[in-house]
Amino acid sequence: MLKTLGVGHIDQLISQTIPEDILSKEPLNITQPKGLSEYDFSQHIKELGKNNTVFKNFIGLGYHDTLMPAVIRRNIFENPGWYTAYTPYQSEISQGRLEALLNFQTMIAEFTGMEIANASLLDESTAVSEAMTMFFNSRNAKQKEANRRKFFVSEDVLPQTIAVLKTKAEPLEIEIVIGDDRQVDLEDGFFGAVMQYPEKFGAIKDLSTFVDVAKIYDVKVCVSADLLALAILKPPGDFGVDVVVGSSQRFGIPIGFGGPHAAFLATKEEYKRFIPGRIIGISKDANGDIALRMALQTREQHIKRDKATSNICTAQVLLAVMAGMYAVYHGFDGIQKIAKGIHLKTAKLNNVFEKMGIQQLNKIFFDTLLIKVNSEKVKSLAEIYSYNFNYIDDSTISISLNETTTHEDVTHIIQIFSKAEDKKYKEVDNDSVHINPHLLRKDDILTQDVFKKYHSETEMMRYIKSLEKKDLALNHSMIPLGSCTMKLNAASEMLPLGYSNWTDIHPFAPSNQWEGYRQLISDLENCLAEITGFSATSVQPNSGAQGEYTGLRVIQKYHLSRGENHRNICLIPESAHGTNPASATMSGMKVVVVKTTMKGEIDIQDLRQKANLHSKNLSSLMITYPSTYGVFEDNIKEVTKIIHDHKGQVYMDGANMNAQVGLTNPFIIGADVCHLNLHKTFAIPHGGGGPGVGPICVATHLAEFLPSHPLVKTGGAKGLEAISAAPFGSPLVCLISYGYIKMLGNEGLKASTETAILNANYIKQRLSEHYPILYSNANGRVAHEMIIDCRGFKKNGIEVIDIAKRLIDYGFHAPTVSFPVIGTLMIEPTESESKEELDRFCDALINIKSEIEYNPEIIKNAPHSLKILTSNDWGYSYSREAAAYPLPYLKTHKFWTPVSRIDDAYGDRNLMCTCPSVEDFQS
Ligand SMILES: *Cc1c(COP(=O)(O)O)cnc(C)c1O
Numbered sequence: 001m002l003k004t005l006g007v008g009h010i011d012q013l014i015s016q017t018i019p020e021d022i023l024s025k026e027p028l029n030i031t032q033p034k035g036l037s038e039y040d041f042s043q044h045i046k047e048l049g050k051n052n053t054v055f056k057n058f059i060g061l062g063y064h065d066t067l068m069p070a071v072i073r074r075n076i077f078e079n080p081g082w083y084t085a086y087t088p089y090q091s092e093i094s095q096g097r098l099e100a101l102l103n104f105q106t107m108i109a110e111f112t113g114m115e116i117a118n119a120s121l122l123d124e125s126t127a128v129s130e131a132m133t134m135f136f137n138s139r140n141a142k143q144k145e146a147n148r149r150k151f152f153v154s155e156d157v158l159p160q161t162i163a164v165l166k167t168k169a170e171p172l173e174i175e176i177v178i179g180d181d182r183q184v185d186l187e188d189g190f191f192g193a194v195m196q197y198p199e200k201f202g203a204i205k206d207l208s209t210f211v212d213v214a215k216i217y218d219v220k221v222c223v224s225a226d227l228l229a230l231a232i233l234k235p236p237g238d239f240g241v242d243v244v245v246g247s248s249q250r251f252g253i254p255i256g257f258g259g260p261h262a263a264f265l266a267t268k269e270e271y272k273r274f275i276p277g278r279i280i281g282i283s284k285d286a287n288g289d290i291a292l293r294m295a296l297q298t299r300e301q302h303i304k305r306d307k308a309t310s311n312i313c314t315a316q317v318l319l320a321v322m323a324g325m326y327a328v329y330h331g332f333d334g335i336q337k338i339a340k341g342i343h344l345k346t347a348k349l350n351n352v353f354e355k356m357g358i359q360q361l362n363k364i365f366f367d368t369l370l371i372k373v374n375s376e377k378v379k380s381l382a383e384i385y386s387y388n389f390n391y392i393d394d395s396t397i398s399i400s401l402n403e404t405t406t407h408e409d410v411t412h413i414i415q416i417f418s419k420a421e422d423k424k425y426k427e428v429d430n431d432s433v434h435i436n437p438h439l440l441r442k443d444d445i446l447t448q449d450v451f452k453k454y455h456s457e458t459e460m461m462r463y464i465k466s467l468e469k470k471d472l473a474l475n476h477s478m479i480p481l482g483s484c485t486m487k488l489n490a491a492s493e494m495l496p497l498g499y500s501n502w503t504d505i506h507p508f509a510p511s512n513q514w515e516g517y518r519q520l521i522s523d524l525e526n527c528l529a530e531i532t533g534f535s536a537t538s539v540q541p542n543s544g545a546q547g548e549y550t551g552l553r554v555i556q557k558y559h560l561s562r563g564e565n566h567r568n569i570c571l572i573p574e575s576a577h578g579t580n581p582a583s584a585t586m587s588g589m590k591v592v593v594v595k596t597t598m599k600g601e602i603d604i605q606d607l608r609q610k611a612n613l614h615s616k617n618l619s620s621l622m623i624t625y626p627s628t629y630g631v632f633e634d635n636i637k638e639v640t641k642i643i644h645d646h647k648g649q650v651y652m653d654g655a656n657m658n659a660q661v662g663l664t665n666p667f668i669i670g671a672d673v674c675h676l677n678l679h680k681t682f683a684i685p686h687g688g689g690g691p692g693v694g695p696i697c698v699a700t701h702l703a704e705f706l707p708s709h710p711l712v713k714t715g716g717a718k719g720l721e722a723i724s725a726a727p728f729g730s731p732l733v734c735l736i737s738y739g740y741i742k743m744l745g746n747e748g749l750k751a752s753t754e755t756a757i758l759n760a761n762y763i764k765q766r767l768s769e770h771y772p773i774l775y776s777n778a779n780g781r782v783a784h785e786m787i788i789d790c791r792g793f794k795k796n797g798i799e800v801i802d803i804a805k806r807l808i809d810y811g812f813h814a815p816t817v818s819f820p821v822i823g824t825l826m827i828e829p830t831e832s833e834s835k836e837e838l839d840r841f842c843d844a845l846i847n848i849k850s851e852i853e854y855n856p857e858i859i860k861n862a863p864h865s866l867k868i869l870t871s872n873d874w875g876y877s878y879s880r881e882a883a884a885y886p887l888p889y890l891k892t893h894k895f896w897t898p899v900s901r902i903d904d905a906y907g908d909r910n911l912m913c914t915c916p917s918v919e920d921f922q923s
Pocket residue numbers: 312313314483484543544545546577579580624628653655656677692694
């Protein structure tokens with residue numbers, strides 16, 4: 001490959017690619033030079049895991065022990081066919097995960113009693129904050145005129161949610177009012193409110209009193225609900241609330257020290273244009289058959305940019321898929337049985353306590369009791385059984401039961417309290433439901449076929465397989481998505497995700513139980529700081545966009561600390577990813593767009609001018625490096641200097657870090673803060689659109705502003721209250737990035753970057769005779785990705801999307817379409833692909849080029865589903881063979897698309913976002 005590029009050594013290629021003045025002088029020195037072997041790593045991570053102590057968790061507060069059905073574990077959680085898939089933008093080859101997500105949406109809508117649900121959000125706390133901003137932005141003219149800016153938060157809402165709300169409200173000048181919902185005067189300038197159901201310590205209240213008053217004053221109500229409790233409780237929708245959010249963790253997802261878990265947001269039809277995140281909808285394909293795709297708001301930030309009201313991009317798709325499958329497997333009856341079982345055990349515990357004369361404060365409850373006892377005594381006894389309770393203060397404890405709680409556990413808990421209080425107990429058999437009849441759920445939900453048919457393992461296994469087969473993931477062929485870095489997610493990195501001393505740790509457990517996590521996270525944070533050249537890291541943000549928001553807020557805190565609160569201008573190049581301007585606006589900044597030159601570089605004249613113009617109010621520049629055009633711009637140091645000269649800060653979007661690791665870094669180029677996408681550069685699988693981890697790394701002067709957490713001290717002294725629900729975001733998947741770094745070692749990390757750059761330049765070399773390559777540096781080199789221009793084919797009647805669809809017939813997922821330049825494809829091969837695979841991909845694109853010239857119809861009709869290929873009336877000018885097997889390699893690499901081209905516009909005109917029932921098909 002080097003020879004093809006006319007260079008003798010990889011160093012020569014790198015020096016032609018990366019500007020001399022930013023190459024690292026020192027080699028990486030963060031771990032062993034060679035890295036651990038797979039065997040050594042597996043031993044190491046097991047040893048480290050022993051520093052975590054697994055207790056049974058009765059802490060609750062949004063996290064519960066669960067049972068992941070083995071059929072879901074083996075066929076989804078541990079299956080690259082599911083976890084290596086990309087976000088389902090190419091809907092024709094994503095029908096499997098789209099169906100799984102439609103199941104999730106249906107399940108959420110029905111459990112919450114709402115009309116429509118998304119799939120999905122990052123965690124319960126950020127979901128509440130999304131609801132808050134959704135209400136704020138959908139205020140009517142009168143409310144805006146009256147400047148209604150107050151958001152009421154019941155004091156019974158989870159503490160981590162309150163902290164996230166405070167963080168998010170501040171820059172939008174929303175006033176958070178925390179209090180007793182029975183006393184608040186909603187007439188006084190409120191636009192919205194949130195209640196917890198059941199409350200944080202388990203009490204259940206009839207929501208109707210509050211909701212009815214809120215309606216009178218046109219205050220919108222969000223309820224943060226426990227999904228499992230809704231199996232037996234009257235759903236919030238029946239009280240007339242506007243939004244229901246929550247976490248789906250209890251549906252078979254491990255706690256994992258706080259994440260990743262999928263949150264949900266369900267609402268009424270009237271809000272459908274305001275819903276953050278992705279929504280799967282039903283449409284049809286070219287044959288008129290039902291087909292699924294992501295609905296309109298899918299690319300909200302890319303279309304609306306600084307007008308966008310949410311920056312959610314990567315969400316928690318794999319976890320949403322799994323939670324939806326939990327509902328498919330158990331059905332409503334099964335889940336109700338689980339919920340009832342938990343409730344009856346809780347009721348029994350309550351009855352015994354009552355008989356013993358122990359005070360229990362929750363009159364109505366689902367799974368949680370609030371008990372007045374001597375906490376110290378209980379604590380020392382509970383430790384003997386390895387039980388974690390929630391010790392609220394010296395005399396108050398809450399205990400939350402869950403799916404894993406056995407009758408034996410209940411007996412143990414009784415014994416603990418009996419001993420602590422020195423009171424005798426009597427077993428009671430007569431346990432009955434402890435919820436007032438009018439608060440019980442009475443309807444029958446999940447009546448659709450899909451929730452009825454797959455309750456045996458055989459059927460379930462085959463259903464999951466039938467969906468998997470419809471999807472093209474990395475286990476079939478390369479997914480050359482520019483900016484998204486779809487690299488190998490090595491099995492050796494993934495295996496520890498199933499180990500119980502990593503999965504079963506509660507985020508609010510005593511710190512001596514998670515010493516292993518503490519070591520792993522602190523080691524990973526240090527490695528990432530070294531890799532970026534910075535001094536401190538926070539892994540709390542749950543996605544890249546969340547990292548952007550966090551980094552920008554850190555910058556604002558810094559300006560504030562210097563008495564420069566007025567600095568609120570954020571310069572962003574026009575080529576930026578849509579989340580950049582969206583995050584800046586959400587941080588309370590004004591976005592000023594900087595032009596790009598014809599060569600694809602930031603327009604330095606324009607930058608200088610705008611920095612001058614806004615000098616006094618300049619907050620920051622947000623820049624992606626290498627640029628979103630896939631080039632290491634020569635003048636980057638000059639760019640960052642201009643910003644610093646005006647006392648601004650430089651935020652580097654680290655999505656392209658795969659071109660930097662070990663060769664250069666954000667600190668060298670002059671940035672002050674960056675986020676990393678661990679689900680791109682550091683090998684966390686994309687999961688069909690999440691999980692994600694978007695840590696931020698900062699220079700010394702910003703470290704004190706890193707996000708903290710109300711229950712576990714993290715971050716800096718003057719830090720943001722919290723960015724995520726969990727103190728360390730999604731720690732379970734941090735194991736993957738940790739393994740990636742440990743097994744590659746210093747040398748392997750650098751070699752990966754070099755290989756990624758080599759692979760990209762090799763593709764460029766092969767394609768440049770056939771397609772215009774939009775940008776490269778003065779030496780003709782691209783970084784780790786490149787843009788090929790397809791606008792010239794309009795004269796042949798071919799749009800870029802046609803090429804993307806034809807690639808499916810060739811067994812490939814399309815590169816990134818129309819980002820950052822409309823009408824182009826952005827190709828990023830990563831270091832994980834062999835020369836054979838790169839050649840197959842180039843051969844495909846080269847062959848497509850000749851089809852564009854000689855046979856454009858074959859491209860227009862793509863992709864060719866089996867239904868089209870086997871139809872009787874084949875009316876096309878080309879053969880079936882040419883359609884299905886245009887190149888010889890397809891004899892062994894064919895992927896059959898389950899549907900033909902999908903009509904996006906049809907689906908947006910007829911938005912339908914839950915599983916169809918029989919009537920829908922008839923109408
Ligand atoms: C992927 C990406 C983001 C957003 O990251 P998410 O994890 O999806 O939120 C931001 N900027 C760029 C350039 C990206 O490629």
